Amino acid sequence: MEILLDNVTKTFALNNNNGESFKVLDHISFVVKENEFVCLLGPSGCGKSTLLRMVAGLEKADSGVISVDGQEVQGPHPDRPMVFQDYALFPWLTVEKNIAFGLETKGIDPQKQRDEVERCLQLVGLKGFEKAYPHELSGGMKQRVGIARVLALKPRILLMDEPFAALDAFTRMKLQDELITLWRQNRFTVIFVTHDVEEAVYLADRIVVMSCRPGKVKSIVPVPLQRPRRRTEFTFLQIRNLVLKQYTTYDPPVEYAI
Incomplete structure (x- = not known):
């Protein structure tokens, strides 16, 4: 199933008596192709989880459109279940x-x-x-x-909100491999939220890099690597370096230099 996000914006009201609000997402637009594995990557507070919840139909956008195979998302559906971190x-x-x-x-x-x-x-x-x-x-x-x-x-779509973030490194890597195996066997469309650059490069066909407050699409980085992937191979490190430069406002540390 193909997922389209077109100029999606979301604002939340602050819990005060002044009627103030803050914009979480600002004109988000991208397409997730059928059977594609896409990672949403960004710092905490950039609206990744809110965006995922809107695709799931658990939140409504203030403006813009989210559609699945041409049908606008109006609410939750069994074809769009979520896997949560907790x-x-x-x-x-x-x-x-x-x-x-x-x-x-x-x-x-x-x-x-x-x-x-x-x-x-x-x-x-x-x-x-x-x-x-x-x-x-x-x-x-x-x-x-x-x-x-x-x-x-x-499901035909799988939405995953930092599902491995609370796990130890060994278990996280094992479950990443198991997830890729399940995805290749079942060929559903995946949107996977993470703030871990290496995890995104290891899993994704494409990485949507988001900036913070309000969340915007900073760049979309393709990951043209064959699977299974090796975290130590030169091309993997090159792509990780590229994503880090997009993800941060400064050059990556020396240990990430290619």
Whole structure:
């Protein structure tokens, strides 16, 4: 599914009695092609998560248009689920019940629910943890449950809001590889929010670099690297260096120089 953002602007009111407001996003325009993996990269506070929530239909733009395959986004839809940084699991439900939650709300037949949960457990490597509760899982396993829950809906678009930011470096890299495998197998369209330059270069087909306050598209950087990618190869480092120059207002540190 192709996603179009055309001159999207968003302003929030301040919590005071003066009627003041601040602009979060300022005339954002870009296109995400069908089956493309796009990263939104920018500093904290630049409106990345707000923009993702608007694509999901959880927030409304003040002006401009967001459309999917030519249809304007009017609200949430099962084809546009989100994976959150904080896992957003129900602590009183088991792994299998968390994964089945969206299917149950859609009224899917119980046997089909069980079959789909089984499929998704296999996909994310959680077979054998069906009866576990979230508090019994590591951070990486919790995020796998969150990913499995949206995969169970068989979405055509996957929206991910810094899903690996709270994880240790080893787990983060492992889940990055697993995500790319799932994306290549299922060929959904992905918008992935991050503030990690290396993560963006490792994952994305293109990187939308955003500036801060108000958030604007500073540049769009293609990543023409074959997968699997190696973080130490020369071309990877060149692209990382280029993105760093776009991402910051100063030259990158010496260790990033190419």
